[in-house]
Amino acid sequence: DGGITQSPKYLFRKEGQNVTLSCEQNLNHDAMYWYRQDPGQGLRLIYYSQIVNDFQKGDIAEGYSVSREKKESFPLTVTSAQKNPTAFYLCASSIEVGRHGQPQHFGDGTRLSIL
Amino acid sequence: EDKVVQSPLSLVVHEGDTVTLNCSYEVTNFRSLLWYKQEKKAPTFLFMLTSSGIEKKSGRLSSILDKKELFSILNITATQTGDSAVYLCALTGTYKYIFGTGTRLKVLA
Numbered sequence: 001d002g003g004i005t006q007s008p009k010y011l012f013r014k015e016g017q018n019v020t021l022s023c024e025q026n027l028n029h030d031a032m033y034w035y036r037q038d039p040g041q042g043l044r045l046i047y048y049s050q051i052v053n054d055f056q057k058g059d060i061a062e063g064y065s066v067s068r069e070k071k072e073s074f075p076l077t078v079t080s081a082q083k084n085p086t087a088f089y090l091c092a093s094s095i096e097v098g099r100h101g102q103p104q105h106f107g108d109g110t111r112l113s114i115l
Numbered sequence: 116e117d118k119v120v121q122s123p124l125s126l127v128v129h130e131g132d133t134v135t136l137n138c139s140y141e142v143t144n145f146r147s148l149l150w151y152k153q154e155k156k157a158p159t160f161l162f163m164l165t166s167s168g169i170e171k172k173s174g175r176l177s178s179i180l181d182k183k184e185l186f187s188i189l190n191i192t193a194t195q196t197g198d199s200a201v202y203l204c205a206l207t208g209t210y211k212y213i214f215g216t217g218t219r220l221k222v223l224a
Contacts, residue, residue, distance in 0.1 A: 042203065
């Protein structure tokens with residue numbers, strides 16, 4: 001089955017620690033995205049990537065970093081600089097970055113909490 | 116600035132009721148408007164709207180777009196408890212997707 005796999009489902013971070021959230025897709029999509037969702041708020045864009053070895057900051061990139069070394073993979077690192085990391089993180093992919101308005105496909109999310 | 120505003124923020128109805136969810140927007144370079152349903156995890160795609168006045172329909176759900184007045188509505192008829200979810204509206208502009216805050220719908224048995 002084609003889809004997006006995020007892991008882990010739950011993650012706990014200690015103060016001063018970097019953690020990495022995994023996102024893998026087998027849909028052969030060029031574009032991938034990371035969103036943060038807080039209670040009562042919509043999805044806010046952290047980073048997106050249109051193609052391998054290229055990525056762009058979204059609206060709330062501070063305290064996060066990404067890489068795109070393979071088409072299938074777009075890991076997100078939450079660094080110690082992100083002071084309020086507790087949230088639900090969603091990874092998504094699409095055929096291309098919104099150019100023709102095609103919908104995104106989403107993973108099941110990772111819930112990150114601070115210990 | 117591109118933005119999407121959804122209303123109401125939350126809604127509680129009884130099974131069998133009909134609901135209308137609203138999404139208004141401002142965007143440069145409109146490509147499409149998307150509706151998603153989010154239960155506990157991944158948002159699932161419902162409709163993609165690109166042209167005004169053409170209703171999209173799937174079972175008890177339907178949606179329509181008005182590009183002149185810059186809004187869309189999502190209708191759910193004969194609601195069921197399984198319709199309880201957050202409904203997200205998103206716009207595709209120039210190389211980005213812009214999401215509203217969502218409408219939380221709760222359907223009581």
